[in-house]
Amino acid sequence: MKYSLRDARASDKELLAPWTTHTFAWGDYVVDSFDRWLAHPNSRVLVAADDTDEPVAVARGVLLSPDELWLQGIRVHPDWRRRGIASKLGESLQQWGAQQSAKVALLMVEDWNEAACDQVTHLGFRETTTWLRAFQTTKHSGRAIARAASGAPDEPLRRSTVAEVGPAYLAWSGSELNRAARGMMTVSWQCRRLHVEDLERAAEHGALLAGPTGWAVGAPRDNRLEVGWLQTTPDRAVGHFESLLALAVSDRAATLEIMIPAVPWLEEAALSADFEIERLLLFEKAL
Numbered sequence: 001m002k003y004s005l006r007d008a009r010a011s012d013k014e015l016l017a018p019w020t021t022h023t024f025a026w027g028d029y030v031v032d033s034f035d036r037w038l039a040h041p042n043s044r045v046l047v048a049a050d051d052t053d054e055p056v057a058v059a060r061g062v063l064l065s066p067d068e069l070w071l072q073g074i075r076v077h078p079d080w081r082r083r084g085i086a087s088k089l090g091e092s093l094q095q096w097g098a099q100q101s102a103k104v105a106l107l108m109v110e111d112w113n114e115a116a117c118d119q120v121t122h123l124g125f126r127e128t129t130t131w132l133r134a135f136q137t138t139k140h141s142g143r144a145i146a147r148a149a150s151g152a153p154d155e156p157l158r159r160s161t162v163a164e165v166g167p168a169y170l171a172w173s174g175s176e177l178n179r180a181a182r183g184m185m186t187v188s189w190q191c192r193r194l195h196v197e198d199l200e201r202a203a204e205h206g207a208l209l210a211g212p213t214g215w216a217v218g219a220p221r222d223n224r225l226e227v228g229w230l231q232t233t234p235d236r237a238v239g240h241f242e243s244l245l246a247l248a249v250s251d252r253a254a255t256l257e258i259m260i261p262a263v264p265w266l267e268e269a270a271l272s273a274d275f276e277i278e279r280l281l282l283f284e285k286a287l
């Protein structure tokens, strides 16, 4: 079974769809993201094609910053697995990233996905951090309904201005959350180093939230409120999650999704605020 690697093209989408739509129990995002991936200026999408030029595997690399290459969306057709295709795609995207100036390649794998963990370890990636995806449907949340019924929360989070950037960055820089996250934030499940300019940009776009319980960066995406960074303290963490939930309800978001580094007190706070949690492993490799 011969294959060769080539750049993906728009017409590949419908050929990929039959076997990349239900990859996981929750579905998959490859087909929905495909056109955006192709159009993105700092992105490269590769496929492995069989001898009729039909794609049998796909993977994407994107530069999240000049230094950081993010790898994602690696899918190999079930009939084509264990032939080294994922590894070849990964290597080619790393070469491309290095040519573009990237110094490190990063990717995330759900902790139950042993095949993917073994495959990226085989490629020389090192597991560095555990992230938690804490999520909750606002419609079915007893807390959210109670909050909405009782009006404004006790300690509301408000969309804030750049005046909050300094205090937020300072509090986070020396914090346990910063160390656990190794200085990183997430944007739509993609992890990269956080710089003070990220908080400035968030404030400019109304996405920097501030209140007595701490700070967060949260923005609407589809029907969700997505929080990719937060700073709080152990005594305020439950209140912080509740305030984020209240904001999601008032924004009419169907779900609230928060990415947090795996720190025991933060995880306990999320659980006690009724969030469900999934564990994601961040892998890194120097290029």
Ligand SMILES: CC(C)(COP(=O)(O)OP(=O)(O)OC[C@H]1O[C@@H](n2cnc3c(N)ncnc32)[C@H](O)[C@@H]1OP(=O)(O)O)[C@@H](O)C(=O)NCCC(=O)NCCS
Pocket: 023, 073, 074, 075, 076, 077, 080, 081, 082, 083, 084, 085, 086, 087, 088, 108, 109, 110, 113, 114, 115, 116, 118, 119, 120, 122
């Ligand atoms: C994970 C996945 C991409 C691997 O693709 P692949 O082309 O079969 O991987 P490779 O052939 O390059 O594997 C290289 C090495 O990785 C490890 N590996 C790959 N699949 C494995 C599995 N199912 N179990 C254990 N180790 C595995 C092995 O060490 C393998 O070397 P070997 O075959 O010589 O033993 C593929 O199984 C897949 O598409 N899974 C569904 C989608 C998915 O989970 N994507 C990753 C999400 S982050």
